[in-house]
Amino acid sequence: MDSEWDPNEKRNDPRCQICGGSCFRDKEFRNGARLRLCRACGFGETILAPEADSARAIYEDPAVTQRWTRLEEIRRREWERFFPDGLREGRKPGDWHVDVGAGHGDFCLWMTQRGWTSLGMDLTPRFAQRVRERGIPCVVASMLDLPICPGKVSLISFMDTLEHVFDPGKVLRQARDVLRPQGCLLIRCPNASSWSARLLGRFWPWWSLEDHRVHFSPQSLHVLLEQTGFQCVSMRSVEEPSVYTDLAIKAFSRGCHRLGLPRRFDFGLRPLILLPLRLLFFCLRPFQRWLEGTSRAAALVVTGRVQG
Numbered sequence: 181m182d183s184e185w186d187p188n189e190k191r192n193d194p195r196c197q198i199c200g201g202s203c204f205r206d207k208e209f210r211n212g213a214r215l216r217l218c219r220a221c222g223f224g225e226t227i228l229a230p231e232a233d234s235a236r237a238i239y240e241d242p243a244v245t246q247r248w249t250r251l252e253e254i255r256r257r258e259w260e261r262f263f264p265d266g267l268r269e270g271r272k273p274g275d276w277h278v279d280v281g282a283g284h285g286d287f288c289l290w291m292t293q294r295g296w297t298s299l300g301m302d303l304t305p306r307f308a309q310r311v312r313e314r315g316i317p318c319v320v321a322s323m324l325d326l327p328i329c330p331g332k333v334s335l336i337s338f339m340d341t342l343e344h345v346f347d348p349g350k351v352l353r354q355a356r357d358v359l360r361p362q363g364c365l366l367i368r369c370p371n372a373s374s375w376s377a378r379l380l381g382r383f384w385p386w387w388s389l390e391d392h393r394v395h396f397s398p399q400s401l402h403v404l405l406e407q408t409g410f411q412c413v414s415m416r417s418v419e420e421p422s423v424y425t426d427l428a429i430k431a432f433s434r435g436c437h438r439l440g441l442p443r444r445f446d447f448g449l450r451p452l453i454l455l456p457l458r459l460l461f462f463c464l465r466p467f468q469r470w471l472e473g474t475s476r477a478a479a480l481v482v483t484g485r486v487q488g
């Protein structure tokens with residue numbers, strides 16, 4: 181079985197896999213990993229990615245999955261805002277929605293509540309089990325094993341998962357082959373050309389080189405869709421202020437730890453950090469909405485349709 185964590189899967193191509201460009205800017209990271217960003221299309225690749233097992237271990241960390249639980253309500257509001265019709269347009273009765281990298285099954289559950297028959301796919305058996313416990317079928321499989329119910333699928337979603345493979349083109353071509361004619365594709369991924377990526381540089385949390393192998397800009401994603409047989413129907417960007425409050429809390433806790441302060445001091449003072457930050461983000465909401473209209477917010481939400 182192919183695996184998105186295959187440690188032997190290394191790219192040595194000196195050209196950008198999206199536009200063929202050969203002019204890059206590099207970012208060096210503390211752990212020895214390097215990020216290569218194409219100057220022409222903004223597509224990024226992680227060079228010297230850590231070995232497979234270390235990437236997989238991230239998902240064994242309860243702190244990571246606890247954060248998903250906190251995010252569920254925020255994500256549901258995002259889906260309701262972006263897909264008020266539950267992506268039902270053009271759906272054929274009896275067709276499937278396949279969510280690739282289902283995680284805890286949040287998106288599958290939201291879609292089944294809107295009348296879809298969803299199927300989850302996840303590489304981690306523990307997550308697949310969790311999805312099944314929520315009443316949704318889920319298979320343990322890599323996204324490179326996508327050929328599943330071909331001809332019966334009218335929507336495939338990649339919610340924060342497509343950035344985990346070295347060859348997203350191969351995955352999307354498989355998705356196109358599985359989808360029925362006029363079938364839909366939904367991708368949510370970090371935006372490597374966002375204002376926050378430029379402002380925070382190496383400290384932008386979504387680089388996450390431990391498990392993110394590629395990094396999309398709006399332009400590179402647009403080209404990738406066309407190359408793999410999809411027509412881009414909509415491309416929007418979304419900001420996620422909760423990530424910045426998480427970062428502030430982490431930095432505060434690290435500072436307390438370095439100063440040797442007791443943990444109760446750390447926990448006791450957290451509200452003093454959180455409250456002003458939440459107030460600030462509330463006041464900045466008009467700016468956030470404006471930013472989301474410019475394709476420069478932190479994440480991209482893209483819908484596509486199988487061409488002709």
Ligand SMILES: [Zn+2]
Binds near residue numbers: 196198199221223
């Ligand atoms: Zn490029």
